[in-house]
Amino acid sequence: MLKIKEIPQNERPYEKCYRLGPEVLTDTELLAIILRTGTKGISAYELAGEILKMDDNKTSLLSLKHITKEQLLATKGIGMVKAVQIQCISELAKRISLVGFNEGTKFNKACLVSDYYMEKMRHLEQEHLYVMYLDTKCKLIKERLLTTGTVNQSLISPREIFIEALRCCAVNIIAVHNHPSGDCTPSRNDIECTRQIKKAGDLVGITLLDHIIIGDNKYSSLMELKLI
Structure with a gap:
């Protein structure tokens, strides 16, 4: 996986998102932006890639649904703050899916x-x-x-x-x-x-x-x- 400094500047996640919008970003790029920083020797981009293949060693957003807090904390570059951020992503997606429902919704279909x-x-x-x-x-x-x-x-x-x-x-x-x-x-x-x-x-x-x-x-x- 490329390091951030090896990616042309206008193709780096932040710059790419600013120019073209978040919909063009890969899953790894989106997560890298949310993580913001990596750790010594590991960029946010590399760290995002490692997280997304934690569950089955295939880069997939489904990993975010299954990995535990303990797994995250055992990963180099992830502390309490990043572990909480990652777990909140899944919860936020779940809650967004319910936004259209309210007390008046009729479950007749x-x-x-x-x-x-x-x-x-x-x-x-x-x-x-x-x-x-x-x-x-x-x-x-x-x-x-x-x-x-x-x-x-x-x-x-x-x-x-x-x-x-x-x-x-x-x-x-x-x-x-x-x-x-x-x-x-x-x-x-x-x-x-x-x-x-x-x-x-x-x-x-x-x-x-x-x-x-x-x-x-x-x-x-x-x-x-x-x-x-």
């Missing part, structure tokens, strides 16, 4: 639910199952993380789901979980779990509107697939 959870869930390394509790107009009353790990029928308690629904006066619910593989195709277990929840909801008068499976920038809706 699978694509809206997918947009709401995509950045939050698509890079998770374990399965997480959330339940959205909605009012009569499909506005979100609250959400709850129900399980972490394999979403298995034996681990899901419909009783727990619907006690919470009754407590917050929800009329509808939507289940959402991720597939860490990135493939959002519903498994047999996903379908069985969904039907179990729907059956319990029908008994207490609370409707399971959908079960959304989050993959890598894609989703599946069991309602749209006519599986429930």
Whole structure:
């Protein structure tokens, strides 16, 4: 990897961004600008490149989602301040993705639910199952993380789901979980779990509107697939 001083001056990250805009920068250049400085013998540009290949040794922004604070602090040139900066980048991206949602948002379409959870869930390394509790107009009353790990029928308690629904006066619910593989195709277990929840909801008068499976920038809706 080139050192900053070996890059022509008008092609260095700051100068390039100023002339052409941030959209033309590579991932490494963008991160180098955020880091601002390197350390003795390592430029910010080189340090950015090392960070982006920490997770799988391939230069990728996905590394920022998976590397831990401990991994960062063990890297030459990264102290507490830079470690915090790097972790905040991912959190900022996640929060930006939610800016378009507010208390008045109606979650009556699978694509809206997918947009709401995509950045939050698509890079998770374990399965997480959330339940959205909605009012009569499909506005979100609250959400709850129900399980972490394999979403298995034996681990899901419909009783727990619907006690919470009754407590917050929800009329509808939507289940959402991720597939860490990135493939959002519903498994047999996903379908069985969904039907179990729907059956319990029908008994207490609370409707399971959908079960959304989050993959890598894609989703599946069991309602749209006519599986429930």
